[in-house]
Amino acid sequence: MCADTQVIRSSGAPLTLRKRLWNGVLPEALGLCFVLIVLGGFVAAYLIATAAWRQRAAEHAQLQAEALAQVVAATVGQLADEQDDDLAALLKELTAQASIRTLRWVTPDGAVRFEWPPQLGAAAAGADGLAVTAAVTSVATPAGEPAGTLRLEIRAAPHSSQATLPIWPWAIAAGVGLLAFMAVYARLRRHLRPVQAIERSLTAYAQGLEEELNALALSDSFGSVARGWNLLIEQLGDARRQLENVAGSDNADEVLARFEGSLFRRMLDQAPFGVMCLNVDRRVSYINSAAAVLLGRAPEAVLGRPFAESVDDPAVAQAVVGNTLRSAAERAVDYLRCTGETEVFLRLRPLPLAGQAGEGDTLVTVEDIGQLRADQRARDNFLYHVTHELRTPLTSIHAYAETLTRPGFDDEQTRKECYNVIISETRRLANLVDNILNVSQLEVGTARLDLGEVDLVRLMRQMVQDNLGAADDKHIDLTLTLPPKVPKIQGDKQRLSILLTNLIGNAVKYTPESGAVQVSLDVRADRVAIAVRDTGIGIAPDDQAHVFDKFYRANNDAVQKITGTGLGLAIAREVARLHGGDILLESEAGQGSTFTVELPLSATADYGEVVVK
Amino acid sequence: MSRVLIAEDDPHILRLISMWLQRRGYDVLEARNGLTARELMEAEPVDVLISDINMPGLDGLSLIESVLPHGYVQRGVIVLTNRWDHAEIGERLGSWGVHVLPKPFSPTRLSELVERLLRSDVAGPAQTPQAWE
Numbered sequence: 010m011c012a013d014t015q016v017i018r019s020s021g022a023p024l025t026l027r028k029r030l031w032n033g034v035l036p037e038a039l040g041l042c043f044v045l046i047v048l049g050g051f052v053a054a055y056l057i058a059t060a061a062w063r064q065r066a067a068e069h070a071q072l073q074a075e076a077l078a079q080v081v082a083a084t085v086g087q088l089a090d091e092q093d094d095d096l097a098a099l100l101k102e103l104t105a106q107a108s109i110r111t112l113r114w115v116t117p118d119g120a121v122r123f124e125w126p127p128q129l130g131a132a133a134a135g136a137d138g139l140a141v142t143a144a145v146t147s148v149a150t151p152a153g154e155p156a157g158t159l160r161l162e163i164r165a166a167p168h169s170s171q172a173t174l175p176i177w178p179w180a181i182a183a184g185v186g187l188l189a190f191m192a193v194y195a196r197l198r199r200h201l202r203p204v205q206a207i208e209r210s211l212t213a214y215a216q217g218l219e220e221e222l223n224a225l226a227l228s229d230s231f232g233s234v235a236r237g238w239n240l241l242i243e244q245l246g247d248a249r250r251q252l253e254n255v256a257g258s259d260n261a262d263e264v265l266a267r268f269e270g271s272l273f274r275r276m277l278d279q280a281p282f283g284v285m286c287l288n289v290d291r292r293v294s295y296i297n298s299a300a301a302v303l304l305g306r307a308p309e310a311v312l313g314r315p316f317a318e319s320v321d322d323p324a325v326a327q328a329v330v331g332n333t334l335r336s337a338a339e340r341a342v343d344y345l346r347c348t349g350e351t352e353v354f355l356r357l358r359p360l361p362l363a364g365q366a367g368e369g370d371t372l373v374t375v376e377d378i379g380q381l382r383a384d385q386r387a388r389d390n391f392l393y394h395v396t397h398e399l400r401t402p403l404t405s406i407h408a409y410a411e412t413l414t415r416p417g418f419d420d421e422q423t424r425k426e427c428y429n430v431i432i433s434e435t436r437r438l439a440n441l442v443d444n445i446l447n448v449s450q451l452e453v454g455t456a457r458l459d460l461g462e463v464d465l466v467r468l469m470r471q472m473v474q475d476n477l478g479a480a481d482d483k484h485i486d487l488t489l490t491l492p493p494k495v496p497k498i499q500g501d502k503q504r505l506s507i508l509l510t511n512l513i514g515n516a517v518k519y520t521p522e523s524g525a526v527q528v529s530l531d532v533r534a535d536r537v538a539i540a541v542r543d544t545g546i547g548i549a550p551d552d553q554a555h556v557f558d559k560f561y562r563a564n565n566d567a568v569q570k571i572t573g574t575g576l577g578l579a580i581a582r583e584v585a586r587l588h589g590g591d592i593l594l595e596s597e598a599g600q601g602s603t604f605t606v607e608l609p610l611s612a613t614a615d616y617g618e619v620v621v622k
Numbered sequence: 623m624s625r626v627l628i629a630e631d632d633p634h635i636l637r638l639i640s641m642w643l644q645r646r647g648y649d650v651l652e653a654r655n656g657l658t659a660r661e662l663m664e665a666e667p668v669d670v671l672i673s674d675i676n677m678p679g680l681d682g683l684s685l686i687e688s689v690l691p692h693g694y695v696q697r698g699v700i701v702l703t704n705r706w707d708h709a710e711i712g713e714r715l716g717s718w719g720v721h722v723l724p725k726p727f728s729p730t731r732l733s734e735l736v737e738r739l740l741r742s743d744v745a746g747p748a749q750t751p752q753a754w755e
Contacts, residue, residue, distance in 0.1 A: 160747050397676070400704035400725050405634040407726035414636065415730065417645060 046188060051183040055176070070142040074163045077107055078144035081160045084397050085114060085123075086148045089156045097123060108162050114148065116157035190568050202555075209236055283355075285377025286362075290318050291330050291371075300375040303355055304347055316373075320344060320357075329357050329373060343378070354379045394560040394575070395445055402434040402441065409434075444576040447507065448559060453585035458501040458587055465530065466495050466535065468502065472509040473528055476517050483522045490529040498537060498608055500588050508584040511577035512541045520545035520601070534612055535592065542603040548596040556594065557582045581606075624740050625666070627651040629659035629673040629685060630702065639672060642729045643736065656680025663694035670739050671695045672732070675711065677704045683714055690718050698739030702727060 042324035081103065088096050104125050105114050114123040142163050148156040224239045251271075274295075277284050283300030285293055292320040293311045295320075301308045304319055311319045344355040357377045362370040408429040412418045419429070450456040473489045480487040516526040524544040531538045548556055555561045560575040581604075582592045589609045596602035626648045632637040636652055643650045651668065653659035657679045663671070671689070675682040686699055699718070701713055704725035711722055721735060 270633065397704055401632055401635075404726040405632065405638070406702065408635065408638050408729050412642070412728055418641075423641070432639075 010202070044187065044190065047186060048183060050187070051179060058408055067142070068186050068366045068440075070163065071144070072223060073143040074144035074161065075146070076147040077109065077163060078159060078161050081109070082146040082148045083105070085159055086150055088431040089148070089150045090598040101125060103147055104161075107163075109163055111143075111160075113160045115160070115322065117155050118157075123155065153537055173544060185615045194388055203235060203238075262444070285311075285319070285373045285375065287316050287330075287359075287367030287371040287373060293319060294546070295371070300373075300597065303377055304352065305353075321346060325357065330371075351574075352379075354378065354382050391559065398441055398445075398560075400436065402438040405434040406431050406438070412431050432472075441576075441619070444580060447504075447580050448576050448583070451587070452559075453578065456504075456583075456587065459503060460499055460501060462497045462499055462502040463502050463505060465505075465539070466491055468506060469528060469530060472506060472513055475510060476496075478512045480517050480526065483517070483520070483524075484522070485517055485520055486525040487517065488525070488527050490527065492530060492532055495532060496529060496610060498606065498610060501584075504584045504587070509539070511581045512606070515543065515577055516541050516543035516604075518545065524601075536607050537610065539608070541605075541608040542601065544601040547598040547600050548594070548602055551597060553594055557592070623646070623649045624670070625649045625668040625699075626649065626670045626672065626736060627653065627659060627662055627668040629653045629656060629671065629682065631655060631674060631677045635674075635702075636656060639732065642733050646733060648736070649692070656682065656685040660689060663689050664731060667694045667696055669695075669697040670700065670736050671698075672700045672702065675701060677708055683711065684744070685720065686715060686720060698736075700732065700735055700739075709744075 026089055059192075081100075084103065085096075085100070088099060091099075100112060100114075103109070109125075113121060116122045144158060144163075145158055145160045148157045152336055224242055225227050249401065264415050269590050277295075277297045280297055283298055283303045284295075284296035284297045285300045288294045291314055292313055294313075296304075296306075296308050297313055299309065299451075301311070304311075306319055316330060317323060320326050320329075325342055325344045327570075335449045340360070342357045342359075344357055348356060356376045358376070360372040360374070360375045362372055388599065404436060409430045413424060418424070447456075469489060469491070473487060477487060486566040513526065513528060520526055520543045524543075527542045529542070531540070557578050558575075559579045561579075583594045585606050585608065590607045593605045593607065594602065595605075623624060623627075626643050628636055628639050628643075628650065630652075630680055631654055633654075636654065640650050640652055651662050653662055654677075656673075656677045659671070660680065661671065662668075671686070671694075673682040677685075677713070680688075682701060684700070686749065689695060692701070699715075699719055699720040701711060701715060701722045702725055715722070721739075723732060
C-alpha cells in the first residue's frame with residue numbers, strides 16, 4: 010500500500026482468486042513482457058550492428074584485394090617477358106610482403122604461368138579458418154597485348170572478417186535501461202493504485218456488492234480524482250437511501266410527502282435555528298448548518314456518529330438522549346460550550362418523532378440562549394436594585410410609624426420628627442416608583458413622546474423655581490441665564506421637565522453648602538444647548554463612563570452620603586435621546602460638573618421666538 | 623453601660639435605631655459606613671453590633687468577618703438586610719452565630735433582641751466559625 014494514497018475502508022467481501030490474479034498479477038506480467046521485449050531489442054540491435062560491421066569489413070577487404078590485384082597485375086604485365094624463375098622469385102617475395110594468400114596467373118591460352126603456393130588446388134580456400142577475399146584482373150604486357158588473367162586472394166584481417174563487437178557496452182546500456190524502466194514502472198504502479206481501487210470497487214458494485222464502494226483518502230497527486238470519487242459515492246448513497254425510502258413507503262401520498270421532504274430539508278438546511286435528527290441508535294442522521302455552527306462541529310464529523318460525539322459534555326448527551334420520554338417542559342437541556350475564552354449557552358430540546366416512517370427518530374433543536382440569559386440577568390439585576398431601593402424608604406416609614414404607636418415616644422418633638430420622616434420617605438417612594446416606571450418604559454421602548462410646542466424659557470424657569478428651596482437650605486447660589494430670544498421647540502413637556510428637574514436636582518444635591526449652580530441656555534444653528542454647571546464634588550473619570558447607567562452610583566463616601574436611586578441620569582439621557590438629542594458630561598473630581606443637554610431644532614420647526622423679559 | 627454600635631448608611635434608619643436604644647439607656651455609637659464602624663470597634667470593643675449589609679466602602683458582611691475573630695464584639699451581632707438573598711447571608715454569617723433581621727424591621731423587635739443579647743445567660747458570638755444549625 011502506498012504511503013500517500015490508501016483505501017480507507019477495508020473491503021466488505023473478499024475478492025475471488027481470479028479477480029485477485031487479474032488485478033494483481035496482470036500488471037506484473039505485462040511489465041515482465043515489456044522487460045523481455047526491451048532485452049530482446051537490445052540483443053537484436055547487437056546482432057544487426059555486428060552484421061553491418063562485418064559487411065563493411067568484407068567490402069573493405071574486397072577493395073583492398075582488387076587494388077592489390079591491379080598493382081600486382083601491372084607488375085606482372087611488366088615482367089611477362091622475364092624468365093619464369095626470376096618471375097617466380099619476384100612474385101614469391103611480393104606475395105609474402107603484401108599478405109597475399111594465393112596468386113594464380115593464367116595465360117590467355119589457359120596455361121598456369123605462375124601459381125602460389127604451389128599446388129594451389131590442394132589449399133582449399135579458407136582452410137586455415139580465415140575468410141579470404143579474392144580479386145581477378147587481366148594482365149597486359151608493356152606492349153598492350155593481353156597476357157592472361159591474374160587471380161589473387163588476400164587474408165582478411167581477423168577483426169574484419171571473424172571478429173565480434175565487444176558486448177560490455179551493450180550490457181551496461183541494457184542494465185541502465187532496465188533500471189530506468191523499473192523506476193518508471195514503480196511510479197506508474199503507485200499512481201495506478203487508486204485507479205485499481207476504483208476499478209475493484211466498480212467491479213464489485215456491478216456484481217451487487219454495494220459495500221465494496223470504498224472512499225479514497227485524498228492524496229496530493231490523486232486528490233481531485235479521489236474527491237470526485239468520494240463525492241460520487243456519497244451522492245450514490247443519498248440517492249439509494251432516498252430510493253429506499255420511497256420504495257419502502259406504502260402509498261402514493263407517502264411518496265409525494267417524501268418528495269416534499271426534500272424541499273423541507275433544503276429549508277431546514279438554511280434555517281437560522283439549529284435542528285438535528287437522531288435515529289433509533291442515537292446516531293446523528295441529519296444536522297443543519299446552524300446546529301453545526303452552534304455545536305462547533307463540522308456536519309460531516311457528526312453525521313452517522315453517536316450523538317454523544319456532538320457535544321463536549323457527556324452528561325448533556327446523556328440528558329438529551331434520556332429526556333425524550335419526559336414531558337415537553339422537562340426535556341430542555343442547557344449546555345454551556347466553552348471554546349477558548351468564549352462561552353456559548355445552548356439549549357437542546359429533544360422531541361421524539363411520531364409517525365410510521367420516523368418511528369424511533371428524535372428531533373433535537375439547538376437554540377442559542379446567550380441573549381436570553383443576558384436579558385434574564387439584566388432583569389434580575391434591575392429587580393434586585395428596584396426591590397432594594399423600595400425597601401429603604403419602606404423600612405423608614407414602617408419603623409417611624411411603629412415608633413409613633415409606642416409609649417415613651419409621644420413627646421411633641423419626636424412625633425414631629427416621625428411625621429416628617431414618614432412624609433419625606435413617602436415622597437421619596439413615590440418619586441422612586443415614578444422613576445422606575447419611567448425608566449422601564451424608556452427601556453422597553455414603549456415610551457411615546459407626547460410632542461407639542463415647548464416653551465423652554467418657561468419650563469426652565471419653573472424647574473429652577475422648584476429647586477430654589479433645596480438650594481436655599483444649603484446656601485447654594487442657583488442662577489438661570491437665558492439669551493434674549495429663544496425659539497420654541499417640539500418636544501414632550503412632561504418628560505423634558507423630568508429631565509431638567511433631575512439634572513438641576515442632582516446639581517443641588519451634589520454641591521456642598523455655599524456652592525453655586527448655574528443653569529443656562531445657548532441657541533446654536535441647529536440645536537439648543539441647556540447647560541447645568543455646578544461647583545460640586547465632581548465625577549471621577551472612571552465613574553463618568555457609568556453615570557448614565559441604571560442604578561449606578563459612584564462608590565465613594567461623598568456620593569453614598571447622599572440618597573439617590575441611580576435612575577435620574579439614566580432617565581434624563583433616554584429622554585434627551587428620544588428627542589433626537591443627547592447629554593454631554595464634562596467633569597473633574599472635586600471641581601464640579603457640567604451636564605449639557607443638546608436638543609435639535611427641527612428644520613420645519615415654527616420659530617415662534619420667546620422674548621425673554 | 624452597654625455599648626451598642628450601629629453601622630447603617632441610611633440616616634433616617636440610623637437615627638431611629640439610635641433613638642430607640644438611647645431611650646433604653648445604652649451607650650450608642652453611630653457609623654455611616656463599614657470602615658468607620660471598624661475603626662470605632664478597634665478603638666474600643668462593643669457589646670452589640672447592629673450592621674446594615676449594603677454600605678459604601680466596607681460592606682456589612684466583610685465588616686463582620688473582619689471584626690469577629692478579634693473579639694471586637696462581645697455579646698452579639700444583628701444584621702439588618704434589605705437583600706432578598708438571605709440564604710447567602712446565612713451561609714456566610716450563620717457559622718458566626720449572628721442574627722439576621724430583614725428590612726422592613728420592627729424597632730420593638732430589634733430592641734428586644736439587643737436586650738436579650740445583653741443578658742448574661744446568652745452566649746456571645748463565636749470567635750471562630752461554628753457548625754451552622
